[in-house]
Amino acid sequence: MPMPMPIPGYAYGTPEAARSPITGEELEKLKAAVGFTPEDERYLRRAGDVLEDQIDEVLDVWYGFVGSVPHLLYYFTGPDGQPLPSYLEAVRKRFGQWILDTCRRPYDQQWLDYQHEIALRHHRTKKNRTDGVQAPEHVPLRYLIALTAPIALTIQPFLAKKGHSDEEVEKMHQAWVKAVVLQTALWSYPYAKEGDW
Amino acid sequence: MPMPMPIPGYAYGTPEAARSPITGEELEKLKAAVGFTPEDERYLRRAGDVLEDQIDEVLDVWYGFVGSVPHLLYYFTGPDGQPLPSYLEAVRKRFGQWILDTCRRPYDQQWLDYQHEIALRHHRTKKNRTDGVQAPEHVPLRYLIALTAPIALTIQPFLAKKGHSDEEVEKMHQAWVKAVVLQTALWSYPYAKEGDW
Numbered sequence: 001m002p003m004p005m006p007i008p009g010y011a012y013g014t015p016e017a018a019r020s021p022i023t024g025e026e027l028e029k030l031k032a033a034v035g036f037t038p039e040d041e042r043y044l045r046r047a048g049d050v051l052e053d054q055i056d057e058v059l060d061v062w063y064g065f066v067g068s069v070p071h072l073l074y075y076f077t078g079p080d081g082q083p084l085p086s087y088l089e090a091v092r093k094r095f096g097q098w099i100l101d102t103c104r105r106p107y108d109q110q111w112l113d114y115q116h117e118i119a120l121r122h123h124r125t126k127k128n129r130t131d132g133v134q135a136p137e138h139v140p141l142r143y144l145i146a147l148t149a150p151i152a153l154t155i156q157p158f159l160a161k162k163g164h165s166d167e168e169v170e171k172m173h174q175a176w177v178k179a180v181v182l183q184t185a186l187w188s189y190p191y192a193k194e195g196d197w
Numbered sequence: 198m199p200m201p202m203p204i205p206g207y208a209y210g211t212p213e214a215a216r217s218p219i220t221g222e223e224l225e226k227l228k229a230a231v232g233f234t235p236e237d238e239r240y241l242r243r244a245g246d247v248l249e250d251q252i253d254e255v256l257d258v259w260y261g262f263v264g265s266v267p268h269l270l271y272y273f274t275g276p277d278g279q280p281l282p283s284y285l286e287a288v289r290k291r292f293g294q295w296i297l298d299t300c301r302r303p304y305d306q307q308w309l310d311y312q313h314e315i316a317l318r319h320h321r322t323k324k325n326r327t328d329g330v331q332a333p334e335h336v337p338l339r340y341l342i343a344l345t346a347p348i349a350l351t352i353q354p355f356l357a358k359k360g361h362s363d364e365e366v367e368k369m370h371q372a373w374v375k376a377v378v379l380q381t382a383l384w385s386y387p388y389a390k391e392g393d394w
Contacts, residue, residue, distance in 0.1 A: 026339075029268050033343035035350070071226050123393070141389045142223075142382040145342065146230035149378040152349075153232070153371055174350055177374075181346040185339040188385070191393045192338045196320070 007093045009130040012101065012114045018126075020109075020116035022186065027112055034182045040175035047172040048103030050162045051155075055096040061154050063092065072147075075139050087133045102179050112186070119187040141191040148184045152177045204290045206327040209298065209311045215323075217306075217313035219383065224309055231379045237372035244369040245300030247359045248352075252293040258351050260289065269344075272336050284330045299376050309383070316384040338388040345381045349374045 011017040051058065066072045067083075076091070078084045098118075105111050120126035124138035155176055160169045189197050208214040248255065263269045264280075273288070275281045295315075302308050317323035321335035352373055357366045386394050 030339055030343055032266050033269055033340050034346045069229050141385055141394050142227055143230050145382040146227055149231045149375045178346045185342040188338055192388050193390050196388045197338050
């Protein structure tokens, strides 16, 4: 097996990743509030196997969506108002890895820390820094939450492409939706007023 | 037809409802970010017809879920730590109406205003006031977002109960998920730091 190419800015498990302010106990309670169970974990592993060789096609759908909504594409534009191809491409590589991490990583302290890093990279705290770009300085909370819907819904046909039964596809999809909502809740942390999160 | 019983605290379209700080243009952009289309509106109308006589059963599932998660039920408890039945019941009536409003109301200024009222009633700004109770003073943002998952997922079997084709059920369900995520994004407003929403 060739070594996979390192992904620039992918700080998972490294000292560059932020340290999450969220405790393990808070994470467990949040998982319960989402309805996330050990069965969902198992179906996410299966979803990872189903999605592994479809990552580019999934990203094409998501990038097609964002590219078709000018006020979303805006967050990838430079001072001249034009989309920044190198920024789009750098985020895309990490986004692909994020799909696999969502399916395969244990949701432990390292994972929690990297979720916080992702949160900060959308918030004005740290947006643009990883890739050294001059794009708009902040992705609003409302769009962070809104994107849960296309990310949750558009994965379904990809889960159905490898001959699993309707019931298995449904269970993989439910696990995916829960995992995405769980992460959106974690990513909202830097946006909330003191004590409101 | 008998007049329906008025629902205490249901301030939709009344001067008691808050005025939303969110503009019509922001709402339209948010709908686009969720991927919400006129087709979704049509499928929501159909979902309303499908759900109309199943509201109590849906609420039983949701209340069963919240009741089974102590740190969620907590937000309905009184100073002695016990759940407040009258509070649970008052919220339940409005929750049932919310299902129908989600499916049938036009997403206009009145609707936007009432979404803001709902937001404030979860946030410390206004929680407990409508029902005059002494429950915990604030539902955290993370749980508001987390509940998107069970609310989005558990409606599916109810949509499938009236003999519609798999494709129609899927389209009603997608419209429902988008509508729920859209509202969660609106409800997050009072939680966000100045300029972060």
